[in-house]
Amino acid sequence: MDDDAATVPVPDRDDENFWSTLTTLVEPPWSEPTDDDTFTMDDKVLEAARALAERISTRALAYRTAGKPFDAALMASPDVQLALLRSLYETRRSVDRLAESAATVAGRNGANYTQLGAAWGGIKRQSARLKWPYAVVKKSAGESVPLRYAGGSAVIHHDPDADAWWYTATAADQREEESDAVHPTSAEAIARATEFLLTHPLPGRPAPA
Numbered sequence: 001m002d003d004d005a006a007t008v009p010v011p012d013r014d015d016e017n018f019w020s021t022l023t024t025l026v027e028p029p030w031s032e033p034t035d036d037d038t039f040t041m042d043d044k045v046l047e048a049a050r051a052l053a054e055r056i057s058t059r060a061l062a063y064r065t066a067g068k069p070f071d072a073a074l075m076a077s078p079d080v081q082l083a084l085l086r087s088l089y090e091t092r093r094s095v096d097r098l099a100e101s102a103a104t105v106a107g108r109n110g111a112n113y114t115q116l117g118a119a120w121g122g123i124k125r126q127s128a129r130l131k132w133p134y135a136v137v138k139k140s141a142g143e144s145v146p147l148r149y150a151g152g153s154a155v156i157h158h159d160p161d162a163d164a165w166w167y168t169a170t171a172a173d174q175r176e177e178e179s180d181a182v183h184p185t186s187a188e189a190i191a192r193a194t195e196f197l198l199t200h201p202l203p204g205r206p207a208p209a
Contacts, residue, residue: 023109023187029119049087050075057083100132101149105194107135108145108156109187145186147193151202154193156186165189171200 008026011018033041054060057080060070074080103116113136117128129136137145145156151172158165159181166181167189177196183189 019183019188019191020185023185023191025110025115029115045088045091049084049091052087052090053080053084056086059083100135103128103132103135104147105149105190107132108137108147108190112136145190147190147197149194150197152197152200154197156189156193157181158186167193169193169196171197172202173200175200 009017009021011021015021054070059074059077059080060083063070063074075084099120103120106119107113107116113125113128116132116135117123117125120128120131123131137143143158147154147156152170154167154169156165156167162181164181165183165186165188166179167183168176168178170176179189179192183192
């Protein structure tokens with residue numbers, strides 16, 4: 001993978017080729033995670049699920065009401081474990097939502113269902129199509145492309161007079177943006193709209209660095 005990474009162009013943001021390079025699919029897109037990577041992921045998922053479990057647990061609420069800290073030993077309680085189980089279910093739903101967003105952005109920037117299936121643990125192309133039926137769309141020149149990401153939404157449009165693409169977007173924090181029809185490809189317009197949605201999350205949530 002180090003050799004593969006060495007061949008990937010890395011233009012700066014102000015480079016005129018930045019957006020065209022950004023929307024060109026790199027092969028291979030990833031390297032297989034190691035056992036250490038997956039164990040670290042388990043720890044992060046458990047950390048997030050436990051935080052939610054402490055917020056929804058009846059026993060944890062009783063301790064908070066009494067002004068007492070939630071001792072880690074309380075995780076041994078069967079009802080707290082049930083709260084954790086409920087939290088893990090919400091974790092799975094979050095993963096499904098985030099996976100749909102990632103598949104949509106990848107698919108509408110040129111990835112096909114075979115590649116989406118490979119990224120999702122190696123499922124077949126047909127299964128990937130069933131899982132994300134709107135991720136890969138055959139676009140006619142004048143077709144608008146809807147996009148949901150990071151709690152916001154956008155629509156990418158084609159301007160036939162300018163033969164260029166533009167977008168309208170409403171982010172999770174309700175900020176709105178409408179671009180000029182200056183993007184030469186739908187992939188670039190999608191990338192720009194995605195960037196806007198990512199940098200305007202819900203209030204109280206940090207934007208990506």
